[in-house]
Amino acid sequence: MQTLLDKSLSSFARTDLLQGPTPIQQAERLEQLLGLKAQGVGLFLKRDDHMLIGGGGNKLRKLEFHIGAALASGVDTVITIGGLQSNHARLTAAVCARLGIACELILTRSVPKAEVDYELNGNVLLDQLFGAEMSVFPAGTDSLAKAELRAAQLRDAGRNVMVLPTGGSTPLGSLGYARCAVEIAQQETQLGVTFNQVVVPNGSAGTHAGLAAGFQLLDRGTSIVKSYSVLSDRDSSAARTVQLTQNALALLGSSAIVQADEITIDGSQLGDGYGLPTLAMQDAVRLMARAEGLLIDPVYSGKAFAGLLADLRQGRFRSGDNVLFVMTGGTPGLYAYRETFQA
Numbered sequence: 001m002q003t004l005l006d007k008s009l010s011s012f013a014r015t016d017l018l019q020g021p022t023p024i025q026q027a028e029r030l031e032q033l034l035g036l037k038a039q040g041v042g043l044f045l046k047r048d049d050h051m052l053i054g055g056g057g058n059k060l061r062k063l064e065f066h067i068g069a070a071l072a073s074g075v076d077t078v079i080t081i082g083g084l085q086s087n088h089a090r091l092t093a094a095v096c097a098r099l100g101i102a103c104e105l106i107l108t109r110s111v112p113k114a115e116v117d118y119e120l121n122g123n124v125l126l127d128q129l130f131g132a133e134m135s136v137f138p139a140g141t142d143s144l145a146k147a148e149l150r151a152a153q154l155r156d157a158g159r160n161v162m163v164l165p166t167g168g169s170t171p172l173g174s175l176g177y178a179r180c181a182v183e184i185a186q187q188e189t190q191l192g193v194t195f196n197q198v199v200v201p202n203g204s205a206g207t208h209a210g211l212a213a214g215f216q217l218l219d220r221g222t223s224i225v226k227s228y229s230v231l232s233d234r235d236s237s238a239a240r241t242v243q244l245t246q247n248a249l250a251l252l253g254s255s256a257i258v259q260a261d262e263i264t265i266d267g268s269q270l271g272d273g274y275g276l277p278t279l280a281m282q283d284a285v286r287l288m289a290r291a292e293g294l295l296i297d298p299v300y301s302g303k304a305f306a307g308l309l310a311d312l313r314q315g316r317f318r319s320g321d322n323v324l325f326v327m328t329g330g331t332p333g334l335y336a337y338r339e340t341f342q343a
């Protein structure tokens with residue numbers, strides 16, 4: 001059945017980068033190891049790390065809408081910004097390569113890490129393979145201003161340029177995750193399962209905001225989504241997420257008002273800051289690898305899964321509950337953090 005949300009979403013230009021839904025798998029070994037089976041709690045994984053372009057990851061869902069708009073207006077060059085190991089930058093580079101659009105990346109050394117693998121491996125290596133032009137600046141650089149300046153130069157030279165902000169997390173980009181909410185609801189019907197909580201990492205907030213807006217318009221409420229902030233403290237993440245959810249809803253034609261207490265964000269996993277490893281993250285990445293044979297990244301999903309593990313171990317769910325953990329990709333980041341896992 002086509003929902004009103006489907007209808008609103010289909011009024012936006014979108015380039016199909018996913019080619020179908022990503023799978024949902026039950027994490028049966030984790031359920032067993034964590035004693036969830038005995039408690040009657042189900043743990044499921046939404047495989048948004050499992051996509052067909054550029055190594056996959058959550059940014060492709062946002063890029064479907066951004067690149068849709070870019071193609072509709074004849075853009076020939078995309079400039080985006082991010083940290084040195086940005087997954088969004090890598091996936092923007094991959095999509096641009098595939099569509100024959102020039103791509104420039106303005107990256108900042110926002111994480112105080114200087115290991116050779118952090119500088120040259122992981123997403124940095126892939127950005128180069130995808131043929132993006134890269135400029136790297138020190139922490140604290142106003143990269144959006146740099147991007148706008150570069151865009152102005154290119155426009156003067158006759159190019160049609162689009163600038164994408166951090167993480168592609170505009171209201172338009174977050175529609176990718178409103179669309180994902182529809183996909184999850186359809187998969188619930190197919191699987192015969194209802195999820196009580198959908199868990200994601202929160203960086204630039206577009207993933208949380210898009211899902212929250214989507215579930216709100218599916219009459220499931222925004223608080224079904226829980227995120228763990230990995231970029232900034234809980235309160236800053238919450239303010240950004242409330243605003244972006246509100247703006248995404250407005251873009252979808254809804255006048256619903258988002259209350260701050262309906263957006264659920266946990267700040268316990270940030271540790272010393274963005275991109276800095278925590279012991280809980282390392283344990284979570286190892287557990288996922290050894291129990292399920294699956295990879296999660298050290299910056300986003302690793303910290304979010306650490307938070308979910310803490311909740312599961314503290315018995316925060318009740319018998320009959322089903323939890324969906326969204327694996328958001330970013331696994332090339334593991335190669336940038338070699339010394340964290342091999343030390």
Ligand SMILES: Cc1ncc(COP(=O)(O)O)c(C=O)c1O
Binds near residue numbers: 059
């Ligand atoms: C792998 C991965 N997971 C999660 C996130 C967080 O998503 P968002 O920026 O939409 O909060 C990002 C991007 O920042 C990411 O690259």
